[in-house]
Amino acid sequence: MFNATYIRQSCQHCCNVLRNIRAWLSHWRSSCSTEACIVVSSVFFTLFANQRFWSAWNASHDWSLVATWLQAAASSILITAAHCLILSIFIVRSTAKPILAGMFVLSALAAHYMNRYTVFFDISMMRSVLHTDLKEARELVSFGMFADVLVYGMLPALLITQVRLRKQPYGRTILRRLGFIMASLLIACGSLILGFQDLSALMRNQKEMRYLITPANFLISSARLAAAESDEARQPRIAIGTDAVSAGAAGGRKPRLLVVVVGETARAANWGLNGYQRQTTPELYREGVINFTRVVSCGTNTEVSVPCMFSPFGRKDYDEKKIRRHESVLHVLEHAGVKTIWRDNQSGCKGVCDGLEVQRPGDKQDPRFCKAGTCLDEILLDDFERELQRHQRDLVIVLHQIGNHGPAYSHRYPDAFRHFLPTCDDPDLGKCSREQIVNSYDNAMLYTDHFLARTIQRLKTQETHEAAMLYLSDHGESLGEKGIYLHGLPNAIAPREQLEVPMMIWMSQGFATTSNISTACLQSRASQPVSHDHLFHSMLGMMRVQTAVYDPKRDVVEGCRFIPERA
Structure with missing residues (x-):
């Protein structure tokens, strides 16, 4: 090391x-x-x-x-x-x-x-x-x-x-x-x-x-x-969705809370809920989350994927200049009166949250979670309930993980999650066997599973909002297949390990009811193909925000809405 x-x-x-x-x-x-x-x-x-x-x-x-x-x-x-x-x-x-x-x-x-x-x-x-x-x-x-x-x-x-x-x-x-x-x-x-x-x-x-x-x-x-x-610097961002309107919660109902967790370098091939030979997601399995098994990312690195996944333009007819010049779905939510907060444990929001509230809990270097300048993802949950008390209205919080960011996979989890052995404890992957590298990567995946399950537990126990969580990784990772490691290859030649990513949704009964979503229907449709292009519209749909830039065909929950019974 x-x-x-x-x-x-x-x-x-x-x-x-x-x-x-x-x-x-x-x-x-x-x-x-x-x-x-x-x-x-x-x-x-x-x-x-x-x-x-x-x-x-x-x-x-x-x-x-x-x-x-x-x-x-x-x-x-x-x-x-x-x-x-x-x-x-x-x-x-x-x-x-x-x-x-x-x-x-x-x-x-x-x-x-x-x-x-x-x-x-x-x-x-x-x-x-x-x-x-x-x-x-x-x-x-x-x-x-x-x-x-x-x-x-x-x-x-x-x-x-x-x-x-x-x-x-x-x-x-x-x-x-x-x-x-x-x-x-x-x-x-x-x-x-x-x-x-x-x-x-x-x-x-x-x-x-x-x-x-x-x-x-x-x-x-x-x-x-x-x-x-x-x-980009010379031209201001072009506003989108300025006509956005939130349906709001029905009278007497709690406001909605959507927590979007942006994963880092988590690949679908090593995601336990997808049938990986190792159970790397035991805690999420017990939570009974809705797991999407066929999800493709917009790019193979954070700089491409994060702006793209929060944009209405997406991967089809990809235009980086157009994506970076326009506002993101977070701005559309703000136009609709929904408060948005970006909490970061990585290298920033890549322009997605420009002009919006950004929090970096890791700046405090809390010794419970941080060591040598790097913090574990659980720091994103520090003072979490205080934020909910501070904003008792419809709220979207984005948690940007450091996740499985390589090559220092062993730095992404505490010793308690050093389950698969032997591990690669050196950032220089050339000094480790492929088995050690995969073991360290899977241990980091185990910790992501724990972090997501902890987030769900916190959402269950809070009392201010009707809550839901959506997790989606920004891109995958190569772990030695065909001699390739890490990520970042151009999409045209990128292996599937860098493009296929995990995605899951959890929602409380109260959130499902106020948003008219059938979780049983959503579970039955979770094996259908999904991509980063769905995130923009799914966030608007889950928060019941109507705008001209919303496309119901790319909202994963739209096909599972029910008509509420009249009182």
């Missing part, structure tokens, strides 16, 4: 090694042009930062054929020329050393996580990376990461700092750079033409492979993300 002392000692050791190497390099200095440095760096990236790309490329080629060698050469030249073209646009003599040094380090980091966890650096992954908080980032630190960054990042970065870049007259520099850009473009086009048939077939069948080409993948995705977020 990695603690602050270990990380600090490792950093100090790496720094000492680098200082010794730099002292040796100070006796060797070479000079070259800026363009030559760009070429050498691009060749280095092609050979040493693209192992995952070449592994995927190799899987569809036969090296006994001469054509394969020619195609490999064409692809190598194309990747090198493309990087020369990209780097030549924003690198000049005065910025060459710091930019290239930084690129070596970032490329080494990217390659490490691509090789270890099969990460694709598309725009959604870059959004996840840049929005990751310190707690999550700390859990991804490992000795393997330090080793890769030292060899493939720090060492070439040191080498580049020792190179003398030749000065040239301003006019000649411009002409030389224009010629270099033109040459790079011509070489890239030439190699593309030579290997067009192979490359076009490869990219047509495996479009996501372009997100494996490093460092072009994170450079281009970062630029696209910066443009998208700049556009």
Whole structure:
């Protein structure tokens, strides 16, 4: 297990090694042009930062054929020329050393996580990376990461700092750079033409492979993300559902309370209520909840799924820009007079709760639930009843779990839930067997089961509201199937383990009665296909909110309403 002392000692050791190497390099200095440095760096990236790309490329080629060698050469030249073209646009003599040094380090980091966890650096992954908080980032630190960054990042970065870049007259520099850009473009086009048939077939069948080409993948995705977020920041959110009206509770009835628990990285395959070989949901089983067995998420990471699941637009005809520019279902509920509260034990609501009340119970670092900056999910229930007393009207509370967030699965549950043994107690999954990883993941699932059951118990004993709870995970997780771990693959190639998620509903008899819902009917329909696209409309339906943006066809409870008997 990695603690602050270990990380600090490792950093100090790496720094000492680098200082010794730099002292040796100070006796060797070479000079070259800026363009030559760009070429050498691009060749280095092609050979040493693209192992995952070449592994995927190799899987569809036969090296006994001469054509394969020619195609490999064409692809190598194309990747090198493309990087020369990209780097030549924003690198000049005065910025060459710091930019290239930084690129070596970032490329080494990217390659490490691509090789270890099969990460694709598309725009959604870059959004996840840049929005990751310190707690999550700390859990991804490992000795393997330090080793890769030292060899493939720090060492070439040191080498580049020792190179003398030749000065040239301003006019000649411009002409030389224009010629270099033109040459790079011509070489890239030439190699593309030579290997067009192979490359076009490869990219047509495996479009996501372009997100494996490093460092072009994170450079281009970062630029696209910066443009998208700049556009989002300039424009206010577009209001939706401003016509929303709540039916309200009948005279003499308690107000309604809907608790929506947003799970984290819980996959349907390991959900006990779905028939998993291990009973990872024993407490929920005893509660007799309504379990939905065929549920598909909007995306494979939190940055995509959470905004999407609270949006009316959903996965069909997915438009990230449209989703992020519009208000969420929580805003629609507020328009209808329903109070909403977002309680977070994760990395935020991803824009879903902008302008609404947000609570972060973990900021208090209560030692009952928190250790080393990370809190168990039960902290979300701290002072829960006080919130109900404070808002004695129709109320929706969202509990955003840390759930099964990896790779530090063993940090997601207390020792009492260390049931399946042996466990993986190290965030570096490469040091654990697949059995240990799955055991730790299942223990975290057991704790999620306990947390959800505790939430239901608290709802049963409170006396201010007619209560219901809806649980839905944001995305799933890969646990070694086909050598893939964690999550975040593009939907087009994501395995079912990353897309199929658990979902369940519990409601008190009082809530079912005031909302005219037949729980027996709902139970009988729980095996029908459901997706994240249903959450927006189901929340409105359960809270009896009417608005033009509500679609009864995507409300899981609408088909189970009954007409109340007249008194």
